[in-house]
Amino acid sequence: MKKIFNPDRKDWKKILERPTQTVAAIEETVNTVFKEVQEGGDKVLDKYTQKFDGVALESILVVPSEIQEAKNLVSDQLKGAINLAKSNIELFHKAQQTNRVTVETQPGVQCWQEKRPIQKVGLYIPGGTAPLFSTILMLAVPATIAGCQEIVLCTPPNKEGKVNPAILYTALLCGVTKIFKVGGIQAIAGMTFGTESIPQVYKIFGPGNQYVTVAKQIATKYRVAIDMPAGPSELLVVADDTANASFVASDLLSQAEHGIDSQVILVSTSKASIEAVELEVEKQIDALPRKEIAQKAIDNSKLIYVEDDQTAIDLINAYGPEHFIVCMANEDFYIENTMNAGSVFIGNYTPESAGDYASGTNHTLPTNGYAKQYSGVNLDSFTKSMTFQKISEAGIKEIGNAIEIMADAEGLQAHKNAVTLRLNSLK
Structure with a gap:
């Protein structure tokens, strides 16, 4: 894994590139x-x-x-x-x-979804x-x-x-x-x-x-x-000295074994933690049946040191990880300030594997930075929101004139007439 210390913000985009084809x-x-x-x-x-x-x-x-x-x-x-x-x-x-x-947006105007x-x-x-x-x-x-x-x-x-x-x-x-x-x-x-x-x-x-x-x-x-x-899998872990290095390494490897184009990243405010995790990765990878796949993914991955929590969260939000593990003493800061992530895993005893299999959350998540604008799969992914409205005679009197004025201002006479005819019928 490539180690990077205090990268300049202007270099973040290059550092955080995914190993994927266009x-x-x-x-x-x-x-x-x-x-x-x-x-x-x-x-x-x-x-x-x-x-x-x-x-x-x-x-x-x-x-x-x-x-x-x-x-x-x-x-x-x-x-x-x-x-x-x-x-x-x-x-x-x-x-x-x-x-x-x-x-009921106005008396006699019912709207529902x-x-x-x-x-x-x-x-x-x-x-x-x-x-x-x-x-x-x-x-x-x-x-x-x-x-x-x-x-x-x-x-x-x-x-x-x-x-x-x-x-x-x-x-x-x-x-x-x-x-x-x-x-x-x-x-x-x-x-x-x-x-x-x-x-x-x-x-x-x-x-x-x-x-x-x-x-x-x-x-x-x-x-x-x-x-x-939803393409090749990816994981970002943020960790400090309170993190268990062997746990962090196991999480990094759990995503690395998905495929050679997977990417895993460790961001840390502790140089000692980075060294400990790197040693654990080297030790644990040898025992994996999918070592060859995991090794190629690890070769595409990075260990990044930053000096403070604010810099760390800024970098993480710039990356927008599919999976994001927080193992920090100041975990509340990261929970509150994470804007871009598919799914977040908090604490030493919350492995990403739990979300992959059995905790209950969904593991079909946006990758390649799409966590900045996409949600992971949820129940609403399988539904459509349909709106309905029903307007009474009293209701059309309440909003009819406003519709006429707006339609006339846009030059859409048929829109105006559709209301005018109804209002005239009620006189």
């Missing part, structure tokens, strides 16, 4: 796949599954017998863990439900080097609570043409309606346009590599919404 570098590939899938449907999906996943499938749809087989392959211990996590995630997301908001579910949603679940069945919990649970009618899941198959049993078990548990063995750009394209097998959806959710991230952004050009730009 959209332009990937967009041409994505557009090519999108065009082929739009024109060729399932045949093109099969071609890319053979090319990228190395398997020819008779059908991309997962059938009930495969789900039953997977259910029997998942250990009782793992089922218990998944069920505990599901319970906590349900509890947290059900608490986000809101009632109808009703206001209600939530309606997005009818058709698509979930993308990475399967590559780590089958993220936990992401199904984070997406399908709130989708079910919201009342989405169709929940489509796409995930890449392995070389045998199978899907990880834990993915299928969790999908069954959480109310997914259809599961397809399709990954990468072609999966996003399939859900965007619809094919002979995959239904077209209205909104696509889920993390993925840089190609999947760009594919989701391209999908928005075809009137399909997305949750957020």
Whole structure:
């Protein structure tokens, strides 16, 4: 990890760059796949599954017998863990439900807002080097609570043409309606346009590599919404001498093992803490089965020393981390002043892994600095806020003249007439 001491503010942008390709570098590939899938449907999906996943499938749809087989392959211990996590995630997301908001803005003028579910949603679940069945919990649970009618899941198959049993078990548990063995750009394209097998959806959710991230952004050009730009994982830890160095190192490595394009950063007001964490990273990384992946991510990561809390929080807000761990004596200062972060983890005994799996919060979060303007996935991500209004005879008399004056000032005579006719009818 590269150590940086008291960086000048003018250099922060360069120091905090993510190790990712630009959209332009990937967009041409994505557009090519999108065009082929739009024109060729399932045949093109099969071609890319053979090319990228190395398997020819008779059908991309997962059938009930495969789900039953997977259910029997998942250990009782793992089922218990998944069920505990599901319970906590349900509890947290059900608490986000809101009632109808009703206001009488003028006598006889009733306005209200209600939530309606997005009818058709698509979930993308990475399967590559780590089958993220936990992401199904984070997406399908709130989708079910919201009342989405169709929940489509796409995930890449392995070389045998199978899907990880834990993915299928969790999908069954959480109310997914259809599961397809399709990954990468072609999966996003399939859900965007619809094919002979995959239904077209209205909104696509889920993390993925840089190609999947760009594919989701391209999908928005075809009137399909997305949750957020969610690309390679990242973590920033702020720590001082009150932090447990071994804990901090384990958190940094927990994100580094996601992929070679992941990034982890330690910001500290203690040089001793930086040295201790660096030693712990070197010690712990050797024991990881995914050491090679984690090491490449660590090579892209940084240890940054700053002299005071204000400088630290300014730098953190400039970065806008996906995951942000606070292990500081003055933790309240950081909680109150954090403006840009996907999810915040506070104290020595709050590992980022808790949010990834079982605390109840959602782990589908904005990356690449998008935490400055995007929220992580929550219950509202699966709903739309619709407004309603009902105006009585008394109500139109209250606001009618104001509408006429404003419409006339904008030169929109038909708008004015729509009110004038009603007012005249009441004379």
